[in-house]
Amino acid sequence: GQGVEQPAKLMSVEGTFARVNCTYSTSGFNGLSWYQQREGQAPVFLSYVVLDGLKDSGHFSTFLSRSNGYSYLLLTELQIKDSASYLCAVSMSNYNVLYFGSGTKLTVEP
Amino acid sequence: AQTIHQWPVAEIKAVGSPLSLGCTIKGKSSPNLYWYWQATGGTLQQLFYSITVGQVESVVQLNLSASRPKDDQFILSTEKLLLSHSGFYLCAWRTGDYEQYFGPGTRLTVL
Numbered sequence: 001g002q003g004v005e006q007p008a009k010l011m012s013v014e015g016t017f018a019r020v021n022c023t024y025s026t027s028g029f030n031g032l033s034w035y036q037q038r039e040g041q042a043p044v045f046l047s048y049v050v051l052d053g054l055k056d057s058g059h060f061s062t063f064l065s066r067s068n069g070y071s072y073l074l075l076t077e078l079q080i081k082d083s084a085s086y087l088c089a090v091s092m093s094n095y096n097v098l099y100f101g102s103g104t105k106l107t108v109e110p
Numbered sequence: 111a112q113t114i115h116q117w118p119v120a121e122i123k124a125v126g127s128p129l130s131l132g133c134t135i136k137g138k139s140s141p142n143l144y145w146y147w148q149a150t151g152g153t154l155q156q157l158f159y160s161i162t163v164g165q166v167e168s169v170v171q172l173n174l175s176a177s178r179p180k181d182d183q184f185i186l187s188t189e190k191l192l193l194s195h196s197g198f199y200l201c202a203w204r205t206g207d208y209e210q211y212f213g214p215g216t217r218l219t220v221l
Binding site: 037 | 167
């Protein structure tokens with residue numbers, strides 16, 4: 001819904017970094033959040049962004065460009081346990097409705 | 111601390127049978143509550159939300175209904191299950207403007 005798009009898969013190497021991209025339709029945008037979801041489990045909230053720029057939260061950082069309808073989640077110093085799906089969710093006009101992307105499955109290899 | 115529970119953990123039901131799934135949150139008064147559905151390997155899709163007792167708003171119905179009988183309870187139901195109802199049902203509550211916290215979910219298989 002609302003054109004939230006994410007690449008299906010991403011692979012990276014332990015100790016390096018991974019950038020998970022998300023694009024969305026900009027009309028009515030009022031915020032974007034990121035969730036981690038492991039196989040068979042519920043999503044876990046990671047971060048949200050409202051303003052343009054980079055928000056550094058240590059292991060996870062998030063970037064937003066509202067005019068371009070683009071965000072990314074940056075994971076640094078990757079560990080094997082970071083292997084999971086990462087979901088982008090956009091709020092449009094109504095804070096009570098979230099539109100999720102299909103998720104990016106990140107595989108971290110040794 | 112707030113805790114959110116969902117019941118049952120898993121359910122196997124026949125096509126055409128009724129369904130009732132429950133969600134309870136403790137430690138939070140007047141929470142905004144949400145129902146989501148995720149087909150196996152699919153995208154998480156919001157179904158309903160409720161900001162107060164007795165009021166439920168539909169986002170995508172999928173032949174399901176929801177009710178908020180108590181401040182801390184949110185119920186998802188249908189009188190007749192379809193095969194397409196199979197999947198993972200998640201309840202969530204919101205803190206702040208953007209942070210939603212999910213319950214453990216109910217895995218539904220419709221045969």
